[in-house]
Amino acid sequence: MNDFDEVIDRQHGNAEKYTLRKQLFGTEDVLPMWVADMDIKTPYFVTEAVAKRAGEAIYGYEEMSDSAFEAQIAWMDREHDFTIEREWMSYSPSVVATINLAIQAFTRPGEKVIYQPPVYAPFFKSIANNERELVSNPLRCDEQGDYHFDFDDLRMKIDKDTKLLLLCSPHNPVGRVWREEELRELADVCLEHDIKVLSDEIHSDLVYRPHRHIPFASLSDAIRDITITAIGPGKTFNVAGLSISTVVIADETMRQQFETLSKRIHFAEGTVFGHVGFEAAYRDGRVWREALMEHLLVNVQKLEAVVQKHSDKITMRIPEGTYLAWMDCSKMGLSDKALKGFFVEKAGLGLSPGILFGREGKGYMRLNFAVPSATMDRALLQLDAALDDL
Numbered sequence: 001m002n003d004f005d006e007v008i009d010r011q012h013g014n015a016e017k018y019t020l021r022k023q024l025f026g027t028e029d030v031l032p033m034w035v036a037d038m039d040i041k042t043p044y045f046v047t048e049a050v051a052k053r054a055g056e057a058i059y060g061y062e063e064m065s066d067s068a069f070e071a072q073i074a075w076m077d078r079e080h081d082f083t084i085e086r087e088w089m090s091y092s093p094s095v096v097a098t099i100n101l102a103i104q105a106f107t108r109p110g111e112k113v114i115y116q117p118p119v120y121a122p123f124f125k126s127i128a129n130n131e132r133e134l135v136s137n138p139l140r141c142d143e144q145g146d147y148h149f150d151f152d153d154l155r156m157k158i159d160k161d162t163k164l165l166l167l168c169s170p171h172n173p174v175g176r177v178w179r180e181e182e183l184r185e186l187a188d189v190c191l192e193h194d195i196k197v198l199s200d201e202i203h204s205d206l207v208y209r210p211h212r213h214i215p216f217a218s219l220s221d222a223i224r225d226i227t228i229t230a231i232g233p234g235k236t237f238n239v240a241g242l243s244i245s246t247v248v249i250a251d252e253t254m255r256q257q258f259e260t261l262s263k264r265i266h267f268a269e270g271t272v273f274g275h276v277g278f279e280a281a282y283r284d285g286r287v288w289r290e291a292l293m294e295h296l297l298v299n300v301q302k303l304e305a306v307v308q309k310h311s312d313k314i315t316m317r318i319p320e321g322t323y324l325a326w327m328d329c330s331k332m333g334l335s336d337k338a339l340k341g342f343f344v345e346k347a348g349l350g351l352s353p354g355i356l357f358g359r360e361g362k363g364y365m366r367l368n369f370a371v372p373s374a375t376m377d378r379a380l381l382q383l384d385a386a387l388d389d390l
C-alpha cells in the first residue's frame with residue numbers, strides 16, 4: 001500500500017473536518033469532504049523531522065532558521081522559476097492572517113479592495129471585517145464551464161479609491177491555474193491604476209500537467225514591486241496544523257509597511273515544530289509531491305466518470321490545480337438548502353456549498369478529493385447511488 005492509500009482514523013481527534021460535522025451538516029453520519037486539508041498522511045520526512053524535534057528537551061522561543069527559508073527559496077526557484085531573495089521573506093502563521101495584514105498595511109478604512117468570486121470566503125470576509133469597501137469583479141464562466149477574468153468589468157469598477165486586488169492563484173474553488181497572458185493583462189491593469197496585488201499562491205504546488213503555475217511576482221520587476229505573495233506548505237504537505245507560511249515582498253517600502261504591522265501584532269516566528277516541518281517539506285518533498293499529484297489525478301478522474309454518467313444533473317471540469325472539484329449542480333433544479341440536504345441525506349457526503357464562495361457559487365458544490373483511494377471509492381459509490389435514485 002502506498003502512503004496515499006492508508007486510511008487514517010481522524011474521527012477521534014480534533015480534526016475540524018470531523019468535529020464540525022454535526023454543526024455544519026446536522027449529523028455525524030457524513031463522509032466529510034469539505035475543508036481543504038487532506039485525509040492523506042502528512043509525508044514521513046515531515047513527521048520524522050517533527051518527531052526528532054519533539055525528542056529535544058526544550059521548546060522555547062525560536063526563530064525560523066535561514067535554512068528553512070533557503071529550502072523554500074530553492075523550491076520556488078526549481079519548481080516555479082521564481083527567484084526570491086532571503087530579505088524579501090518573512091514568517092506568517094497563516095495565509096489568511098497575511099491577507100488581513102496586507103489589507104491593513106496597504107489600504108485605509110473606506111478604501112476599495114477587489115476580489116474575484118466565486119472565491120475562498122476569507123477573501124471577502126477579510127475586506128469586510130477590516131471595514132474596507134468590497135469591489136466584486138466576478139470571474140466569467142463560459143459555456144464549457146471554464147472561468148476567466150472579466151477585464152471589462154474590472155476596468156469599469158476601478159476608481160481612485162481602489163488600492164488592492166486579492167488574487168487567488170491557483171484559484172479556489174474554480175481550480176483555474178492562470179495562464180501567463182491572463183496574469184499579464186491583470187498586472188497591466190493594476191500597474192496602470194497603481195493597485196497593489198496580494199497573490200495567494202497557497203495552492204501553487206498542486207497543479208496538474210500540462211498546466212504550470214506562474215508566480216505573479218515573477219512576471220517582471222515592475223509587477224514584483226506591487227506584489228505581496230503568500231505561500232506555504234499547508235495544503236501541499238498537509239501541515240495546516242503547523243501554522244506556518246511565508247510572505248514575499250520585494251519592494252522595500254512595502255515590506256517595511258507590512259513588517260511594522262506584523263511586529264505590532266506580534267506574529268513572532270512560529271513554532272518549533274513548524275520550523276522543522278516546513279524545512280523538511282521543501283527540502284525533501286519533490287518526489288513525494290509528484291506521486292501525490294498522480295494520486296489526486298486518479299481520484300478526480302474517477303469522480304469525473306461518475307459525474308459524466310449523471311451529466312443531466314451535474315457537470316464539472318477537471319481542475320487545473322488544487323484538490324477541490326467544483327461541481328455545477330444547477331441542472332438538479334434544487335435550492336441551495338435542498339442541494340446541501342441532498343448531498344448530506346441521500347449521498348452521505350459533507351461538501352462545501354458553492355454559495356459559501358459568493359452568490360456566483362449558487363447551484364455548485366465543492367468536493368475535496370484529497371483522500372485515500374478506498375475513501376474516494378466509497379464516496380463515489382454513495383454519490384452514484386444517490387444520483388441514480390434522484
Ligand SMILES: Cc1ncc(COP(=O)(O)O)c(C=O)c1O
Nearest residue numbers: 036094095096120172200202234
Ligand atoms: C486560497 C486559500 N488561501 C488560504 C487558505 C488558508 O491558508 P492558511 O491556513 O494558511 O490561513 C486556504 C485554505 O483552504 C485557501 O484555499
